[in-house]
Amino acid sequence: MAIGSTLHTFDVQLADTDRGVYDDYSLRVARHPSETDAYMLTRVLAYGLEFGEGIAFGGSVSDTEEPAVLVRDLTGRIVTWIEVGAPDAERLHHASRLAERTVVYTHRDPAKVMAPWADKRIHRAEDIRVHSFDPGFIDTVTPHLERRNTLTLTVTERVLYLDLNGTSLVTALHEHELG
Template sequence: MALKATIYKAAVNIADMDRNFFYDANLTLAQHPSETEQRMMLRLLAWICHAHERLSFTRGLSAEDEPEIWRKNDHNGIELWIELGLPDEKRLKKACNQSRTVVLYAYGERAAKVWWSQLQNKVSGFANLSVRYIDDELLTQLVAFGQRNMVLQATLQDDAIWLSDAGNNLEIHFQEWQDGGWKQAGQ
């Protein structure tokens, strides 16, 4: 018998001061049986960082030809491709060729730093690729927000994210390993 996904609901109030964007979203996240809580919460955080009416979760781990999150335009073209983890150069190249903007959220302290040292020179020519890294300590603190029904407030300003719920507050800063201009493009 196959394991089923665990469903999470998140009501999120977003105030992105840098983009002058204010949004209330009711999201449904399906945590794949092989997905950790850290990865699922990072997926939610990535969605918050790029919040938009057209931003949507994809089939994720179940689909090799899709990112974790994407935003498509009126013509079904991919405007924003959001990836999580430590993908290989081939996958990043594919993403950069298919989307105007690609943002990768890397995590897993030991493996990520080794992965980046080996891949950095190979992907530095991908002008539309941004790589953001979150350390293990922040990711562990982020998991404290993970409840089956979440009500979250997020404020984004000057490269900081302030996330809160009824019992937790967290200030998050990513390390920017490569800047592909997603902030300037209003992504």
């Protein structure tokens, strides 16, 4: 018998002063049995850091047709393709051809994530941005995850102030270019 996904809820307060985005929203996140807490948390943070009209979670972890998070316009076209973790070069090439904007949020060492992409054909590679957190940040946060979570995200001058279930942590938001 297959193990089903575990549902996590997040009541989020977002104040992103860098982008001028302020909102309160709730997320229901299905965590696939093969998905780590670090990956799920990075998905939730990517959602918040890219929050705007048309944002949604993509397909499941094993879905190759959609990214972890995406933004669609009113016609249903994907305008922002948001990968989480360490996608391969072919996937980024496909994403960059399909969407106006392609970004990656990773909980891993960005140099190691980007190394396999060197000398690979990736459409508009120079426009793709990889976002990471301070080393160890995600691993410090994950023990505080519960099935029902209260999350406050405040972004000011590329610094993320996070409060998860009463535990406050801070990390710089790092941006890396492929080109």
